[in-house]
Amino acid sequence: MSTVTPSRSRVVVITGDPVGEKMAGPAIRAWHIARELAEEHEVRLLSMNRVSIQHPNFEILEISHHRPSSINEHEAWADVIILQGHALALFPALERTEKVLVVDIYDPLHLEQLEQGRELPTQQWVDQVRDATASLNHQLQLGDYFLCASELQRNFWLGQLAGVGRVNPYTYQQDNDLDRLIGIAPFGIAAVEPERTRPAIKGVVPGIGVNDTVIIWAGGIYNWFDPETLIRAVGLLADSRPDLRLFFMGVKHPNPDVPEMDIVARCRRLADELGLTGRNVFFNESWVDFDDRQNYLLDADLGVSTHFQHIETTFSFRTRILDYLWAGLPIVSTDGDSFASLVSANGLGRVVQERDEAGLAAALEDVLYDDVLRADIVANVGRIREDFRWSRTLRPLVEFCRAPSHAADRLPPNRHHRGAHGVVGPRVIRAGWRRDVGRTIHYLRAGGVRAVYGKVAQRVRKRSAE
Secondary structure, eight states: OOOOOOOOOEEEEEESSOBSSSOOHHHHHHHHHHHHHTTTSEEEEEESSOBOOOBTTBEEEEOOTTSGGGGHHHHHHOSEEEEOTTHHHHOHHHHHOOSEEEEEOSSOHHHHHHHHTTTSOHHHHHHHHHHHHHHHHHHHHHOSEEEESSHHHHHHHHHHHHHTTOSSHHHHHHOTTOTTTEEEOOOOBOSSOOOOOSOOSTTTSTTOOTTOEEEEEOSOOOTTBOHHHHHHHHHHHTTTOTTEEEEEOOSSOSSTTSOOOHHHHHHHHHHHHTTOBTTTEEEOSSOOOGGGHHHHHHTOSEEEEOBOOSHHHHTOOOTHHHHHHHTTOOEEEESSSHHHHHHHHHTSEEEEOTTOHHHHHHHHHHHHHOHHHHHHHHHHHHHHGGGGBHHHHTHHHHHHHHSOOOOTTOOOTTSSOOSGGGOOOOOOOOOSHHHHHHHHHHHHHHHHHHHHHHHHHHHHHHHHHO
């Protein structure tokens, strides 16, 4: 029996973050997308920042939004373009492209800005959220296929896609489940197991001994998280558990465009005030190299993620949790996001309510010091993490790229559909006599004079009641 070989395409993957020894979530995701697709296609990974590493299976190159034409040769070369962040707004060639456009919206930037800008002057905060929303709507209008991180996110994005007119008869007729418009592709974990190549925390960081018990906070400290409650919880345990250590893995973000947030200074002050700095709480001042992070994770005994309950949390996908799964770590998390549900339902650790210092302290103590409970949790983590290998999480994208196509409502401009690049945008509701004439014609066609009379009478009754 013969098998059909997927067609080989030229794929460009674009990220706004640095691609190198130190990488944050967006670059890590773009890197793995490029790796998976390079198994079947020619791939170029482009960074709008800096590049300091290479890969034998695909090209990694720099482009600059200060020189928008730097994208032109790559756009001309590509069959499929996969982008995230603000690339579409920064490079006119991408906005005009007739190539198949895949937009990765695993990170709802506008919801993130609601938290990130909270301490700014009101108008600046409003402008930040408005700009992020406009940027995302622009991407939603022009993309052929979208990637999100969870079922909950997919429902959210379908609402926003409907709002910009992308849920319409053309896309519905193409696929009434809209799977050809938006797919779920969570963040993933590497296929290879983490291997310790050196000690990184225990016996290395001054104040942390080889036999100490380490809680690790992987990734950055951002305003939408709640590390202060975590620091207080550690403070509650410090006297009874003198071996307990909390290690924040990265303070300085690898992308120079991402500033240190106010929460970092507040955490330092709090740890100082409680007398925990350098004794029970430790801050790594740099960012851990991508290929060295497993040494930090494997030196830890538990991974933690604490946050506030708000709209950003509801639709977030905490990528640091994937590193905990990869390293086989038990997890303690605040309730409210998709991973908290996963942890709770599968016995991967403990889930606590937001701002609950005592409850968090109890959960940390149970998972770290109850050997029977801990063994059960580690076994559950080993089972569940297989569902999050990159080869599985990116399967919808891999399948799409085997037969890439334009969305049914986004055909090249010379085709018959309406709107920019063929997109059927939302209709503007007009007020006044023009709208009344239009509705009258509609009701005449649909139900005759009786229908028009009924609608007029209904409006009169409504206005009389006001």
